[in-house]
Amino acid sequence: MxxxxxxxxxxxxxxxxxxxxxxxxxxxxxxxxxxxxxxxxxxxxxxxRALALARGTVQILDRLGIWQDVAGKAMPIRHIHVSDRGRFGKTRLHAGEKGIDALGQVIVAxxxxxxxxxxxxxxxxxxxxxxxxxxxxxxxxxxxxxxxxxxxxxxxxxxxxxxxxxxxxxxxxxxxxxxxVRDYQQTAIVTEVATEADVNFTAYERFTSAGPLALLPLERRKCSVVWTMENQDADELLSESDSNFTANLQTAFGYWLGKIQLASKRQGFPLxxxxxxxxxxxxxxxxxxxxxxxxxxxxxxxxxxxxxxxxxxxxxxxxxxxxxxxxxxxxxxxxxxxxxxxxxxxxxxxDSLIRAFCTDFPPLALARNAALVALDCFPPAKRLLARHAMGYGFRL
Ligand SMILES: Cc1cc2nc3c(=O)[nH]c(=O)nc-3n(C[C@H](O)[C@H](O)[C@H](O)COP(=O)(O)OP(=O)(O)OC[C@H]3O[C@@H](n4cnc5c(N)ncnc54)[C@H](O)[C@@H]3O)c2cc1C
Missing domain, CATH: 3.50.50.60 (FAD/NAD(P)-binding domain)
Known part of the structure; x- marks a missing residue:
């Protein structure tokens, strides 16, 4: 034939x-x-939408001959900062500690x-x-x-x-x-913000009472935002005015990057x-x-x-x-x-990440907070986290 x-x-x-x-x-x-x-x-x-690319992904794109042309438009993640709003725990990962230039890259899809x-x-x-x-x-x-x-x-x-x-x-x-199909009954709100402070090649993951909030570096003073929350909360926040939305975002994220301003439209992606x-x-x-x-x-x-x-x-x-x-x-x-x-x-x-982190159920919230504190004091656990972030590219 x-x-x-x-x-x-x-x-x-x-x-x-x-x-x-x-x-x-x-x-x-x-x-x-x-x-x-x-x-x-x-x-x-x-x-x-911004894509966080693992190191392994960048290597594949390099072999395909396309990374070289887009590398200048991507932002390396040199530091990862994980924190829990209203609690003490936080952890930081640094590419330098691994003797590498970047833990991953961020690029607009x-x-x-x-x-x-x-x-x-x-x-x-x-x-x-x-x-x-x-x-x-x-x-x-x-x-x-x-x-x-x-x-x-x-x-x-x-x-x-x-x-x-x-x-x-x-x-x-x-x-x-x-x-x-597992419907998480959640929506990811995706947008961009301009930041007062230099993002300094840092990806932020913050666990807020609404749900996990990621800020990924796009430019020196610009981040992509992915904020995941229950569908109903997302619907409400999506229908808020830009200024109310920004105020909510600022409260949830804090002032790690100074004052933030909305820099693009908001979009909701059901999860x-x-x-x-x-x-x-x-x-x-x-x-x-x-x-x-x-x-x-x-x-x-x-x-x-x-x-x-x-x-x-x-x-x-x-x-x-x-x-x-x-x-x-x-x-x-x-x-x-x-x-x-x-x-x-x-x-x-x-799935485990979502179960552990998209919750405000007190014992779990405390456990994850303890995990963040322990992670910062316990180099082997941090190394494991960094290995995942580099090889498999999760936003943590
Ligand atoms: C908010 C958000 C954030 C994300 N962040 C990340 C991230 O940080 N890192 C990451 O790795 N992933 C991320 N993703 C996931 C990532 O976007 C997808 O995994 C990726 O786009 C899948 O690529 P794909 O080529 O399989 O599908 P698609 O990108 O959907 O491409 C499918 C293609 O098929 C074409 N097509 C569709 N139907 C037909 C048809 N009948 N006949 C012919 N052509 C057809 C479409 O036009 C399209 O070109 C994110 C997704 C979302 C929603």
């Missing part, structure tokens, strides 16, 4: 685009189906999306855009994918389809793969843990948010999705060296087994 592509990637966003870039030096015939035009993508407010989109234009891979997948049927040798592009319906075939089409994945729906029940189906794999959508409090979503893409690219290259079928079920099953641990650990870790 003749095939249009060896590999068809559905979704050319952060994760799908990175996969295509990771495969650029292989002989694979790659197709990418992307729903949004550049103009539509640029108009999305979600592009303003759109900057990375733009760079990936730009790089995709120069690939041999065929970009089918704007187009949406509307049908999918796996056969013994290939998958046939029906794509709607304008008024046209295209039938594309590929040995393997990789769904990287985000949390609302059409591919997952077409395959009728169920999802496990859910969504995990597809299967990572693979006949000749189809789910990666990135199409597979797992996790709470942004831990800043892990893209870091995890990029590890999916990087590992898959590595496995596909090995497979190619032996000239073997890249969509074979046994191969996909091995990929799935190999990714399970990272996925389970990351989800478990994020």
């Amino acid at each position: 003749s095939r249009d592509f060896d590999l068809l990637i559905v979704g050319g966003g952060l994760v799908g685009g990175s996969l295509a870039l990771a495969l650029r030096d292989t002989p694979l015939r790659v197709g990418i189906v992307e729903a949004l035009t550049e103009t539509q993508r640029l108009a999305l407010a979600a592009g303003d 759109r900057t990375l999306e733009d760079r990936i989109a730009q790089e995709l234009q120069g690939l041999d891979a065929e970009l089918v855009c704007p187009a949406r997948v509307i049908g999918l049927k796996a056969g013994p040798e290939a998958v046939c994918v029906t794509v709607k592009k304008g008024d046209e319906c295209l039938n594309l075939t590929a040995s393997l389809v990789v769904a990287a089409d985000g949390g609302n994945s059409t591919v997952r729906k077409l395959l009728e793969i169920e999802q496990k 859910k843990l969504i995990r597809a029940e299967k990572m693979a189906d006949d000749r189809v794999l789910l990666i990135g948010n199409a597979m797992h959508q996790i709470h942004p409090v831990a800043g892990q979503g893209f870091n995890l999705g990029l590890r999916d893409a990087a590992f898959l690219a590595e496995q596909l290259s090995t497979r190619l060296a032996f000239n073997e079928d890249i969509g074979e079920n046994a191969f996909l099953a091995r990929y799935v087994r190999a990714r399970q641990r990272d996925l389970a650990n990351t989800i478990h870790f994020t």
